[in-house]
Amino acid sequence: MNVTVKTFAQLREITQEGCFTLTLPESAVTMGDVITLLKSRSDKWSQALGASAGSENGSVLMARNQQLCDIQTHVQPGDELAFFPPVTGG
Amino acid sequence: MFALIGDADFDQQWLYNRLRQEASQKAKGNVGAIVTFTGLVRDNNADGNILGIELEHYPGMTEQALTNLVQEAITRFSLTSAGAVHRVGRLYNDEQIVWVGTAAPHRAAAFEGANFLMDMLKQSVPLWKKEFTRDNSRWVEVKASDDKAALAWLREK
Numbered sequence: 001m002n003v004t005v006k007t008f009a010q011l012r013e014i015t016q017e018g019c020f021t022l023t024l025p026e027s028a029v030t031m032g033d034v035i036t037l038l039k040s041r042s043d044k045w046s047q048a049l050g051a052s053a054g055s056e057n058g059s060v061l062m063a064r065n066q067q068l069c070d071i072q073t074h075v076q077p078g079d080e081l082a083f084f085p086p087v088t089g090g
Numbered sequence: 091m092f093a094l095i096g097d098a099d100f101d102q103q104w105l106y107n108r109l110r111q112e113a114s115q116k117a118k119g120n121v122g123a124i125v126t127f128t129g130l131v132r133d134n135n136a137d138g139n140i141l142g143i144e145l146e147h148y149p150g151m152t153e154q155a156l157t158n159l160v161q162e163a164i165t166r167f168s169l170t171s172a173g174a175v176h177r178v179g180r181l182y183n184d185e186q187i188v189w190v191g192t193a194a195p196h197r198a199a200a201f202e203g204a205n206f207l208m209d210m211l212k213q214s215v216p217l218w219k220k221e222f223t224r225d226n227s228r229w230v231e232v233k234a235s236d237d238k239a240a241l242a243w244l245r246e247k
Contacts, residue, residue, distance in 0.1 A: 008147075008218060063151060066148070066150050066151035067151075081233050083150065084218070087213065087217055088217065089147075089216075090176075090212035
């Protein structure tokens with residue numbers, strides 16, 4: 001299945017991929033699976049997601065269809081998945 | 091209520107009028123307090139002077155998160171109405187960057203609601219600041235304790 005992957009801020013700069021379509025194997029069902037797949041995509045992605053992505057005190061937040069989620073969240077065909085650092089507005 | 095994201099500067103008087111009108115339509119005669127806050131871009135950080143900031147956002151999610159936040163403030167503090175505006179893009183020192191406004195029967199709720207909006211906005215709305223100087227630029231870091239609060243806040247939606 002295909003999903004759209006988006007990145008923002010530091011993650012966008014490190015990966016140099018702000019928005020692209022990712023084809024997931026059938027075995028990939030959760031955000032955690034997607035992270036594993038992305039980490040193997042390139043050294044840049046491995047660096048961007050790091051060891052702490054998805055953990056409670058991780059420095060990477062993730063969203064499925066514009067709602068924050070976690071590594072246990074299931075993904076569906078056509079989903080928009082996003083990865084970004086903690087927010088700094090205000 | 092209203093929640094606006096945009097790159098253009100905003101007019102406080104227009105926002106105040108809109109909030110006052112909305113509150114009046116909802117509870118005419120019982121709006122005793124309106125509190126507004128405006129944030130400006132400072133010309134310095136811990137390391138020295140900066141020229142301004144670049145604000146990145148997540149189109150779609152940012153608007154929704156800000157809307158959720160304003161609605162949460164209205165419910166939590168029994169506000170008559172509330173509004174929030176955040177600018178994105180490149181902003182120079184002394185420019186307006188953020189505005190929140192709250193209307194309530196009494197001032198305590200209006201002040202509390204405005205404080206809540208600003209505190210949570212800094213944690214739960216997908217916006218990222220990058221400070222730039224003449225020679226380079228740097229993403230603004232956030233405290234680890236803020237990450238957890240942000241995640242907890244949005245998971246409640």
